[in-house]
Amino acid sequence: MATFQTLPGFREFYPEDFSRRNHLFRLWRQTANTFGFAEYDAPVLEPLDLYKAKSGDEIEGQLFSFTDKGGREVALRPEMTPTVCRLVGAKASTLKRPIRWFSIAEFYRYERMQKGRGRCFFQFNADIFGEPGPEAETELIALLVQCLAAFGLTEQDFFVRLSDRNLWFYYLEALGLDEARIRGVLGAVDRFEKYGDDAFKGYTEQFGPLDGGVKAKVLAFLQIKSLAALEQTLGVIGGEKLAARLADWKKLLGNLAAMGLARFIEVDLGVVRGLAYYTGFVFEAFDRKGELRALAGGGRYDDLVQKLGGPALPAVGFAIGDMTFALLLEQRGLMPTLVQAPDVYCVIGGEAERLEAFGDIHALRAAGYRVDYPLKEVAFGKQFKAAAESGAKLALIYGGDELAKGVVKLRDLGARTEQEVPRAQVVPTVRDFFSV
RNA sequence: GCGGCCAUAGCUCAGCUGGUUAGAGCACAAGAUUGUGAUUCUUGGGGUCGCGGGUUCGAAUCCCGUUGGCCGCCCCA
Helix, strand or coil, rough: CCCCCCCCCCCCCCCCHHHHHHHHHHHHHHHHHHCCCCCCCCCEEEEEEHHHHHHHHHHHHHCCCCEECCCCCCEEEECCHHHHHHHHHHHHHHHHCEEEEEEEEEEECCCCCCEEEECEEEEEEEEECCCCCCEEEEEEHHHHHHHHHHHCCCCCCCEEEEHHHHHHHHHHHHHHHHHHHHHHHHHEEEEEEEHHHHHHHHHHHHHHCCCCCHHHHHHHHHHHCCCCHHHHHHHHHHHHHHHHHHHHHHHHHHHHHHCHHHHCCCCCCCCCCCCCCCCCCCEEEECCCCCCCCCCEEEEEECCCHHHCCCCCCEEEEEEEEHHHHHHHHCCCCCCCCCCCCEEEEEECHHHHHHHHHHHHHHHCCCCCEEECCCCCHHHHHHHHHHHCCCEEEEEECHHHHHHEEEEEEEECCEEEEEEEEHHHHHHHHHHHCCC
16 A cells, blocks of 8 residues: 555546546647647746736635745646736737637646546637637637537537626616626626525625616526527617627627537526636536536636736637546546557567567567567467457467468457468568558 | 545455454456467465554444545635
8 A cells, every 4th residue: 555645636647547638638639720729838837926917816725836945936827828828928929810829738726626626637728819809709619619529529418608798797887887886796697597696695795785677687688598689688778889799799609600500509698707807708618417517618808918918919718627528528428448459469489489570570560550469478378368358450470380481370360360471571461451 | 614425455345233364256467278269267466444543351343533535515717
């Protein structure tokens, strides 16, 4: 029994786990490439202030933070957004637009573990910078959908809820609320699904009871589930800002419908997300059964690059976490159990034959075939058993009898047929076998 | 930060109201089988029963603490 335990909430990836993780990464990476996104990475350890600047002091309790030997306050990254804002902000003027970047990286949060949540986890992050219009959202939501659909998930398995923080802002403004009150109401909207009317408690404590008429309108607004209902509600009010937002909504939903993705998208103004820095469309992906945490989340954050010291640069992004996503894939039987079977297994008579076999073994490997053989002398019967168990399609038999004749016996483990092949023909014969 | 449940072999677990040397299945390894297939049979390695303390003649079992896990709340960038 090991004396040292893995730190709480951290994960180890034994080969079987690692192959699953690779499966996620491989398809995410491949999908991002098809959308023209470029991959980047950045330090795991960052100045603590980078996160305080974005989210305030209270964030510190959920960070792996400490003082380094140079007296610097540092933290393991809990997310990618501030980092990528810094990277892009530093070179914004020289980067070709649109700036489309993605990363697959590990993040750390000092939290209590729960289903789908640990202290370390991977995220696929994708962001578009420099594009203020809904064209950016179109690309990102399409990418998000494809990053899930690439695994075989369908609209039966997940969907994306689409909302709009700015629309809420303009609407509440039109109802006569000031900025502080608007933020209070948005906080309540975010919690309404879970707590019902209690969600307004915090607002009432801070600002007094919300006007009855306003509240009724808020409750009606957050239950809007379609573009038509949205248009109807906003049409009554009018105003340039609202009209402009409505035009963006039409464009975004029209684009996504044209891509054939309408079945994945649901208008749901009840989604606001807790994060204060979102400035426009926000979206979250959930499993249809509603059993799991959010699969992914994102939105527009037009002010953040500037807030972190860069130029004014509009931005949209989202992140998919690996833990909840893996749970969903396993639930749906879509997580492959990758068996790493060799192509060829060599059965070797003895030490002399072994030296004869090594030449072919290496040549086959150099040609790209996965070749296994017993590292130590093992009885023939055992070797055949091992060859069968390995999952190899082909066995090459290097016995004394064969080598004396200048041949190697090639056994098709599936068909259970054998043929003798001249030594010099082993590599081409194997190549022929696998090219059929 | 709060609450509930849990901790015995690599894995899944059994082990009665405390009683000699802590078990099973799976997995792993060797042999039966010195040149031909997943079966079968035999055998083997592997545990300070999470850790520490207490009660007791005696603790895997009861009590306290601690560490870790699962689940939920808070939070969720």
